Amino acid sequence: xxxxxxxxxxxxxxxxxxxxxxxxxxxxxxxxxxxxxxxxxxxxxxxxxxxxxxxxxxxxxxxxxxxxxxxxxxxxxxxxxxxxxxxxxxxxxxxxxxxxxxxxxxxxxxxxxxxxxxxxxxxxxxxxxxxxxxxxxxxxxxxxxxxxxxxxxxxxxxxxxxxxxxxxxxxxxxxxxxxxxxxxxxxxxxxxxxxxxxxxxxxxxxxxxxxxxxxxxxxxxxxxxxxxxxxxxxxxxxxxxxxxxxxxxxxxxxxxxxxxxxxxxxxxxxxxxx
Numbered sequence: 001x002x003x004x005x006x007x008x009x010x011x012x013x014x015x016x017x018x019x020x021x022x023x024x025x026x027x028x029x030x031x032x033x034x035x036x037x038x039x040x041x042x043x044x045x046x047x048x049x050x051x052x053x054x055x056x057x058x059x060x061x062x063x064x065x066x067x068x069x070x071x072x073x074x075x076x077x078x079x080x081x082x083x084x085x086x087x088x089x090x091x092x093x094x095x096x097x098x099x100x101x102x103x104x105x106x107x108x109x110x111x112x113x114x115x116x117x118x119x120x121x122x123x124x125x126x127x128x129x130x131x132x133x134x135x136x137x138x139x140x141x142x143x144x145x146x147x148x149x150x151x152x153x154x155x156x157x158x159x160x161x162x163x164x165x166x167x168x169x170x171x172x173x174x175x176x177x178x179x180x181x182x183x184x185x186x187x188x189x190x191x192x193x194x195x196x197x198x199x200x201x202x203x204x205x206x207x208x209x210x211x212x213x214x215x216x217x218x219x220x221x222x223x224x225x226x227x228x229x230x231x232x233x234x235x236x237x238x239x240x241x242x243x244x245x246x247x248x249x250x251x252x253x254x255x256x257x258x259x260x261x262x263x264x265x266x267x268x269x270x271x272x273x274x
Contacts, residue, residue: 002076004138004171005214007058010082015053017084017105018062022049025100029091034077035117037097044070044120045099057134057170061125070122073130074109077116082109135169138207143169145201152192152200159195160188161262163207172207174264176214178242180206187273188266189259213238241267 002010026042038044044064051063060082062072074082085091087104097109097118109118121128136142151168152159162168163177172180181188183206186199195203217238240250245258245267254271 002058002080003173003175004058005176005211007055007060007076007171008215009218010076011053011055011060014082014084014107018050018099018101018107019052020049021105022047022102023064023099024102025098027098027100028096029098030094030096030114033096033111033114033117034075035119037118038120041118041120045072050101056125056131057137057166058173059131070120071125073117073119073121073125073128075116077111078113080109080111080113080116082107084108133167135165135167138169138171138211143204143207145197145204148200148204149195149197152195155192157192158188158261159186159190159192160266161264162192163203164262164264169207171211174266175239175242176207176210178266178268179210179240182241182269182273183209185273187270188261188268241269243267 023045026045028037028041031037031039048064048069051065054061054063058075060072060074060076062074064070064072076082085098085106085108087100087106089106091098091108092110094112095108095110096114099107101107109116125131136147148163148168152162155162160177160181163172163180164174178188180203184199184203186195186203241256244256245265247256248254249256249269249272252269252271254269256267256269259266259268
């Protein structure tokens with residue numbers, strides 16, 4: 001599933017090509033996504049201009065007419081992507097929606113599993129039910145180890161699913177939670193409420209470090225993710241634990257172990273993470 005670094009990579013990749021451009025045509029080949037594409041999408045968008053692109057958690061925010069007219073809300077689901085194409089470039093299978101821009105460029109939404117969506121928001125983005133209760137962005141000043149410590153008190157669930165709770169902090173999905181816990185030396189099975197303040201301070205730093213590195217590398221391509229320019233993400237080459245069960249730890253050489261936490265596979269090093 002595209003996580004925060006993949007979505008941020010997409011935003012950065014398409015922003016220079018779409019911001020300030022007029023939308024000339026909307027082509028919907030498949031409207032039946034996780035939520036149906038609005039019937040009046042073309043009516044709302046044709047003739048309007050794209051404003052500065054934003055991101056909240058794993059949602060892409062694409063304001064129209066500088067935000068005054070409304071906002072396109074896009075989620076990439078399990079396997080979706082947004083990339084730039086040129087006029088005349090034939091759509092592939094699972095290319096469901098095109099926004100044709102005034103310079104001939106096309107913003108093309110691709111989603112083989114159709115678990116993502118494109119929706120229209122009127123008014124304030126912050127009031128949308130999908131965004132209103134989200135926690136802070138992990139790379140923002142609102143997030144730190146003190147918050148993790150406060151939110152974790154009396155929580156008995158394991159620390160890895162705790163990190164993946166979007167009410168605690170957004171965008172720390174399965175891959176990056178596993179990698180951050182490895183860097184911080186914390187066993188993903190430990191109860192969230194039994195971890196010290198000092199270790200949460202280190203964990204917050206590790207989360208920032210891992211996400212920052214992943215964004216710099218263009219995200220993580222495990223199967224079919226591509227960024228806005230069609231390039232894969234290269235952070236997979238730097239993964240320490242995710243997807244490496246049974247292999248030697250890059251730090252100490254011990255065999256990495258696999259457990260299931262919150263119905264998600266979790267790989268860790270029993271020697272390095274305690």
